[in-house]
Amino acid sequence: MPDRDAVSYSIMIVGTAMLDMYAKCGSMINSYKVIEGMKNPGLISCNAVVAGFVRNGLFEEGIVLFNQFRKFGLVLDMYSSLLDLDAAAKIFDEMECKDVINWTTMIGLLIDLECAAYALELFSRMRDSGISHDTVVIMNLISACAIIGDLKRRRKVQAQAVVCGFGSELTLVNSLTAMYSKCGDLNSSITVFDQISQKSLVSWTAMILGYAQNGHPREALNLLVEDLKLD
Structure with missing residues (x-):
């Protein structure tokens, strides 16, 4: 069976091409119908149809559509991808319902x-607003702790991950391994790494870098050799 994500992506690409074609031909009604029929239009499709309205002189309609997309966070995604913090923060603060x-x-x-x-x-x-966090949020918190080197908070984050049932997820555990290493707590990094039952390439890489970053090049080399033997 074909991969669902790949199929959805292909449908989005075709849909975007169609609505862009209609827009270039001046048929904004058909362009809008195409995006209405798309379950997950995505940022590229939304930008294309808004640009089509503006290109055809329908500025007010384009602004209305832009504001509709903003309600669903698509504009926030756009400014986030551009690393425009001021614009993203403004959109975020104006959103009445944040998921x-x-x-x-x-x-x-x-x-x-x-x-x-x-x-x-x-x-x-976010927590005070009653929104339940997921693994992506936890991983972001782990990255934040690594950046500022907050040893006390990082353990709270790990405990929170376990309480929420995310403690065994490989991507999260890999992030914890890397975080402890970056914070200089190599022993905790080793402990987390050793508890991973099925280590991925990312797991091995995180631990090898951890040894190297903390002044243990021999251990890093030994672990690299061990990884190569397992392959």
Whole structure:
């Protein structure tokens, strides 16, 4: 069976091409019908149809559509991908109903810009608002702790991951391995790494880098050799 994500992506590409074609031909009604029929239009499709309205002189309609997309966080995604913190923060603050994806997008942007303290502060606001966090949020918190080297908070994050049932997820455990290494706590990094039953390439790489970053090149080399033997 074909991969569902691949099929959805192909449908989005075809749909975007169609609505763009209609827009270039001046048929904005058909262009809008195409995006209405798309279950998950995505940022590229939304930008294409808004640009089509503007290109055809329908500025007011384009603005209305832009505001509709903003309600669903698509504009927030756009500014986040551009690393435009001021614009993203403005859109985020204006959103009346924020879901976990909106919060995660904003926290992720702050992490990308290495504004770790603000990311942690935003997480507190998210928690106070009653939004349940997912593994992506936890991983962002782990990254924030690694950036600022907060040893006390990082253990709270790990405990929180376990309580929420995310403690055994490989991507999260790999992030914990890397985080402890970056914070200089090599022993905790080793402990987490040793508890991984089925290690991935990312797991091995995180631990090898951990040894190297903390002044243990021989151990890093030995672990690399062990990894190569397992392959």
